[in-house]
Amino acid sequence: MLSRMDRRQILSLPLALATPAVAAATTLAQGASPLSVADFSVDGPLGSQGATIAAVGPDHFRVRLGAAPNQPGWPNKLNLRILRHARGHALRLDVEFPQGTDYAFNEYHQSFSYDGVHWHPVAWAQGYLASPRADTLTFPPFTGDQVWIGTQTPLSWDVDALALIDRWRAHPDVSVHVVGKSLQGRDLVRLEITAKDGPHPKARRWAHYFANQHPGEHNSQWRLVGLVDWLLSEAGADVRQRQVVHVVLMMSPDAPAHGWYRVNQQGVDMNRSYRPAGADQATQAHEAFLWQRDLERLMASDTPVTTIWAIHTWSGIVEPQIIPGPELRGARGDWTTFRTALARADRLGLIEAVTLAKVGQYGNTTWTDGPHAQFGITAVLCEGGAVLQTRQLNEASGAAIMQALGAHYAGTRLTP
Numbered sequence: 170m171l172s173r174m175d176r177r178q179i180l181s182l183p184l185a186l187a188t189p190a191v192a193a194a195t196t197l198a199q200g201a202s203p204l205s206v207a208d209f210s211v212d213g214p215l216g217s218q219g220a221t222i223a224a225v226g227p228d229h230f231r232v233r234l235g236a237a238p239n240q241p242g243w244p245n246k247l248n249l250r251i252l253r254h255a256r257g258h259a260l261r262l263d264v265e266f267p268q269g270t271d272y273a274f275n276e277y278h279q280s281f282s283y284d285g286v287h288w289h290p291v292a293w294a295q296g297y298l299a300s301p302r303a304d305t306l307t308f309p310p311f312t313g314d315q316v317w318i319g320t321q322t323p324l325s326w327d328v329d330a331l332a333l334i335d336r337w338r339a340h341p342d343v344s345v346h347v348v349g350k351s352l353q354g355r356d357l358v359r360l361e362i363t364a365k366d367g368p369h370p371k372a373r374r375w376a377h378y379f380a381n382q383h384p385g386e387h388n389s390q391w392r393l394v395g396l397v398d399w400l401l402s403e404a405g406a407d408v409r410q411r412q413v414v415h416v417v418l419m420m421s422p423d424a425p426a427h428g429w430y431r432v433n434q435q436g437v438d439m440n441r442s443y444r445p446a447g448a449d450q451a452t453q454a455h456e457a458f459l460w461q462r463d464l465e466r467l468m469a470s471d472t473p474v475t476t477i478w479a480i481h482t483w484s485g486i487v488e489p490q491i492i493p494g495p496e497l498r499g500a501r502g503d504w505t506t507f508r509t510a511l512a513r514a515d516r517l518g519l520i521e522a523v524t525l526a527k528v529g530q531y532g533n534t535t536w537t538d539g540p541h542a543q544f545g546i547t548a549v550l551c552e553g554g555a556v557l558q559t560r561q562l563n564e565a566s567g568a569a570i571m572q573a574l575g576a577h578y579a580g581t582r583l584t585p
């Protein structure tokens with residue numbers, strides 16, 4: 170157990186990094202010419218559809234963000250690359266989204282990286298409360314020639330997610346199910362993690378289903394990565410024998426290459442895409458229909474889902490809100506017993522105490538109220554985590570969630 174002071178220090182580490190204290194000390198390498206617009210790209214595994222870049226002054230550029238498909242008020246995320254010549258330059262980006270905006274583009278921190286793997290948080294100058302349509306990023310002088318810039322702690326589908334899935338599929342307890350193709354032809358991947366053998370037949374095991382609906386909420390995707398890695402570690406061996414865990418890292422894998430925050434290619438908000446009356450190809454977003462049909466097949470199987478988790482990011486630490494199903498109203502304890510299990514597993518103080526969700530607050534097309542309405546199962550809206558500005562802290566929060574589920578859902582769902 171950490172003291173309060175220890176917790177504060179851990180939580181403040183990435184925030185301290187976010188202050189570009191050295192930015193004032195511009196040290197352009199002698200003889201190096203300033204960066205030019207041609208050195209930037211907004212395409213690639215982390216992209217920003219419709220963004221335009223214009224020079225304002227030496228190493229100073231204006232970026233105008235584009236909008237999501239069919240959503241003129243929804244800015245795409247700022248994802249771009251400097252392809253060359255970055256070393257020694259202290260970049261200033263003035264970023265604008267001139268249209269009326271329903272979601273501020275600067276609600277979350279940005280990050281930069283020299284390899285697309287190790288990310289350093291960087292704070293907006295003003296923040297979304299003060300200035301939701303225009304804001305500035307100032308970077309310390311770069312120490313590498315190529316630089317990646319992305320939103321939250323970025324996670325691309327085409328490089329990062331596919332590499333993770335390749336690593337996970339080598340584990341004997343992982344099955345990779347492709348439930349269909351996205352509109353742009355990417356695989357829709359659901360991981361199924363459970364021990365291939367063991368004392369408990371699969372039909373007796375608990376089952377949990379986790380999915381990320383909003384593709385630009387990358388911190389929450391790293392939460393899932395930490396959850397999977399804990400489950401596949403030695404510490405998760407017992408849980409794998411008693412539980413089946415389904416993980417959808419992104420419901421809208423087309424999004425990161427375009428910087429879409431909430432949507433698929435049709436511009437449908439992926440957490441307003443559920444249909445409690447049943448999956449329907451004619452009326453649902455393309456990917457949402459395929460995911461819901463897949464979930465319905467799981468519910469009709471001999472190992473139906475016990476809890477469904479919608480994985481999101483908003484401000485603060487991780488914030489789980491629960492709609493209890495029947496197993497949290499019975500002899501094994503109510504939802505507060507799970508709250509206690511999660512508080513115990515959360516040794517770093519990364520997760521708020523579980524609260525009861527306000528049923529109906531966001532409607533039955535969300536992936537919490539919707540499945541609860543259709544199947545009566547426990548549903549958790551797992552929000553927050555924006556303040557966790559590193560991959561490691563988000564992963565640790567996910568590991569704690571999986572550990573708590575393993576502890577609370579003791580034994581098996583059906584006793585012999």
Ligand SMILES: [Zn+2]
Nearest residue numbers: 383386481482
């Ligand atoms: Zn969300």
